[in-house]
Amino acid sequence: MQKLVDGIHEFQRNYFSQDQKLFETLTEGQKPLALFITCSDSRINPNYLTQTKPGELFIQRTAGNIVPPYGTVHGGEAATIEYAVSALKVKDIIICGHSHCGAMSGLLDPALIEKMPAVKSYLEHAESTRRIVDENYTHIQEADRRLILTVQENVLVQIKNLKTHPSVAAAVGRGELKLHGWVYKFETGEVFNFHPDEGQFLPIQAEDIVLSDLELDRTLPPI
Amino acid sequence: MQKLVDGIHEFQRNYFSQDQKLFETLTEGQKPLALFITCSDSRINPNYLTQTKPGELFIQRTAGNIVPPYGTVHGGEAATIEYAVSALKVKDIIICGHSHCGAMSGLLDPALIEKMPAVKSYLEHAESTRRIVDENYTHIQEADRRLILTVQENVLVQIKNLKTHPSVAAAVGRGELKLHGWVYKFETGEVFNFHPDEGQFLPIQAEDIVLSDLELDRTLPPI
Amino acid sequence: MQKLVDGIHEFQRNYFSQDQKLFETLTEGQKPLALFITCSDSRINPNYLTQTKPGELFIQRTAGNIVPPYGTVHGGEAATIEYAVSALKVKDIIICGHSHCGAMSGLLDPALIEKMPAVKSYLEHAESTRRIVDENYTHIQEADRRLILTVQENVLVQIKNLKTHPSVAAAVGRGELKLHGWVYKFETGEVFNFHPDEGQFLPIQAEDIVLSDLELDRTLPPI
């Protein structure tokens, strides 16, 4: 703990003055670019990874970057997403999984979390991930590849869950919000994003989204 | 979005190599110093504030740094806390509120969140905060002071909620885990922590905790 | 009631013998072609509409053909879907809305259901529908067109909810299950189905599905 307190004092002495103006401006309100949903894992620092400044990323972090479908639990995820979309009007939501994720390891090997009933219960929102990997990837059994694959599929599953949130559904429907599925390999610094047209995660190049054009900016003619 | 992608490319070109060794070591597992619970607010960067490196802080972020009591919702908060305490064996948990918090503004003025049912529902876990401020602080009506006070009381309320989590209760009882209540004023760079003996938040100096000694490291004699 | 009893006696006298062999064969088990999810509305008879015999359609009916996302309520919808996919291995799921739906009228005009708390509560699973219509269709205010449009959008919303069910997600992923969105106009006998490529509902012609090819029969390469 003393380390953290010392760190704060160092921040106050050596860094705060650089951003003081920015911080003072931000008292008038935040206007973040995006909602960034990722795992609580200590090895991830979203601001460092994206080189963003205070005020730029609204960040939601719980174990396994899980997004319970709307209505399941009136928990923090639904509130945070709704606030980001309805109050802050973010234009993008990123769900970012990561390599070596402990939550995903627990999903693959329930013995690891047997004595953690709350973790077990939360992972029910990744039950689709578990079934997809269990039933559709029998050809990949090697542990490392199976884990990273689970991380990848889980990002896509959580994006499906995300689409059930009303604020997201409405904003996506009128083309004002885009959803992105990323995987961060912290040990190499690589970030991959999902390309729906190619059906795979590729090294991030430019602004890619996980929605087909047809989902975006669509209104139906009444029949 | 392009800004974030550009930021990642900059991180990969100019920063990753500095921490490459650290990141590679961390593939063997994380061993964070503490669980840091704070708001999703874009103006907060826990690693920057505490000058910590990847691997040092396990971070939970949802709107309003709220911790539903154990059993309320089997949501991300309970799972993340349980994983931090039972699997990672963190020694400290910090709940860190902050100035100008939008969630706390919504708690004081329900009109602000009337069209956000998920936010409204989540703030029920801060109903104690609302009642304490409403009933016990009639002498403070000035808006700014009332908001920061709400942030302060909410940190203490959420610590009470945190104490209902079994992993926390057991680890605190045997003296292996300490709980800390902080408030971060981002516009001045100040951090305050709660001193139970003085009944107030003071500028952080050293390792302070919100528990009386009697709660820590205690076993009862059977009657 | 006497009418129903008389109807049963007529069925037993005049109709049962025609299908007796079929019914006897069916004691060995059902093997339905599809799960048909529709409203409880008395004006819909799925078997009559599709000219199917006993044993061909597994049918789920609740008000508004609503499918709560997985995990929301451990209710009949989740169980019925899971049984259809995991135990009966249906190859298709149809969600079929209909014209003049009372549940959708209630969604558009809450005054109609003010004294029906259970209906109100159930319609929270169509909150995405409500927001989409409210926010994205301000250009269509004429009551009849607005209602049929709500029925159409609700079919698409419930298909999104359906995709969060693990048995569905896994079977869709390996190309063994297809999802279909239909609207039935009982007063004209017309049935429309959703074409994702054209972004609209068209008179049903052939086996159309609401999934893009990319969602079907896809396995990812590990990154």
Add this chain to the structure above:
Amino acid sequence: MQKLVDGIHEFQRNYFSQDQKLFETLTEGQKPLALFITCSDSRINPNYLTQTKPGELFIQRTAGNIVPPYGTVHGGEAATIEYAVSALKVKDIIICGHSHCGAMSGLLDPALIEKMPAVKSYLEHAESTRRIVDENYTHIQEADRRLILTVQENVLVQIKNLKTHPSVAAAVGRGELKLHGWVYKFETGEVFNFHPDEGQFLPIQAEDIVLSDLELDRTLPPI
């Protein structure tokens, strides 16, 4: 699927015109005789069995014709029942179990549904059925008789659950709603209904109800 589309086209060509007038009249609203609650099983067609026309039966179908008690899950069953009683003012509710029910087989043999967590969870609303059969019918062990008996007891259990729904309790109390417990043996075409005075299910003859006279049309004198 093509079979269903072909069936619709056949319906449109050969059947719709017969009922066209009826369907057009029904656009003004439905006025069903009864709410018919039965299993999703593909071998049941309530309209065929009772020889009813469109507009006559409001139909609720989920696996096992289960009715969670009021307040348990704010799911489709509560909403559908409330809508039928409060909005449509049906005069009768029938709960109709059936022979060879897969849900009831799963209740008797949990191994059958071990991998179906949503089914398992839903069957908790038939836990009374399970305990009644397990504890009170040790004298009947032959599998077929035990299954049909389970179906019978489950109809009575679900009627008890139905009585906890406020709209039902109030309408039954003033004699405007009657409850009926049926079992349908599809392989013989027989329908049995429960006679409270005789304590058994008998071949349906006339309008029988499962309530004693004392439950119907009763107001208390204040003490």
Add this chain to the structure above:
Amino acid sequence: MQKLVDGIHEFQRNYFSQDQKLFETLTEGQKPLALFITCSDSRINPNYLTQTKPGELFIQRTAGNIVPPYGTVHGGEAATIEYAVSALKVKDIIICGHSHCGAMSGLLDPALIEKMPAVKSYLEHAESTRRIVDENYTHIQEADRRLILTVQENVLVQIKNLKTHPSVAAAVGRGELKLHGWVYKFETGEVFNFHPDEGQFLPIQAEDIVLSDLELDRTLPPI
């Protein structure tokens, strides 16, 4: 508080020795005659009213002697009932309402409990009572008579809820458990119990039950 401590000391000095033998015997286990469910109201003392000694009554007390239907909330009521029936094998359950009940006043006049969200939420399990009184007793508007009537109807509603508990349903079915509905008018010392055959509450004379004979000790012949 000092009054309570003084009372304990008086109990220890003057009363304990009288019952000491009984208390010592009871360390071997309790074998209560009945489960007595009543309101938390301070004006009720079940042991005094029934002149019972320690060990004779297992007592459940929450506001309004409400029994949520099984599965609604996994709360104290379900656990207490299950323990009484399954572990202690009580032969009788009494639900005892009382005159001047504050919870029932709140049910009739929601303004009284507007600022008590937990009370409001709990009274949803008495929503049947509210609707029955509201819809079926328009002929009784005088406040005192309406309140006692609400208490009476609520006892019957809670008995319906009680019947959904599996342990109760099974034990009632085999004739080992009887259910009783009482109302206690504390200001006159009168106790009334419900007679199903007469459809009213009468001054208690002998062992009366709220079940018709047909509900008790019944096994069905398989059809």
Add this chain to the structure above:
Amino acid sequence: MQKLVDGIHEFQRNYFSQDQKLFETLTEGQKPLALFITCSDSRINPNYLTQTKPGELFIQRTAGNIVPPYGTVHGGEAATIEYAVSALKVKDIIICGHSHCGAMSGLLDPALIEKMPAVKSYLEHAESTRRIVDENYTHIQEADRRLILTVQENVLVQIKNLKTHPSVAAAVGRGELKLHGWVYKFETGEVFNFHPDEGQFLPIQAEDIVLSDLELDRTLPPI
């Protein structure tokens, strides 16, 4: 049952007249001294133990004197506590555990409650108790001592849960409500209360509370 009816008649003949005046006065409303939360156990009679009269103790009783944290289940405990504090304005809440508690035995030995799913589920609100005893009291294995210790720790755990209730948190904060943790050894007539300063339960002497002074009557200065 006849025994209870006879007891009531004896009460009416021989005891009621003594308290008739008190009872009549109490029709104007109750003004209890305290909320007394204890187990449903038949061996406990709170009024006898504290020598209190009708009108003096508001009493909540469920198995194991468990208090689910606020928001967990909208059950009877939350409503009863809220009513006692907000409507009746009690000045003290006592949570009173007792020796030989069956619920606490079930917590220590899950085999005892394996067939009681509702009890098992309710005991999740004592999961902190279970973990504390399991992890921190390995030095006490003797069954009797371990059980009484569990009772003691459970009282403290439930007081932590009680503090999450908003009405309690606000009233404690302004010094209008005090919380007390007691254990009653019925076989000796002893009552112990918890002394936070000494970290143990001691024979009750005077008005002791489980809160440190700092928790009581505290308002924060805004930072």
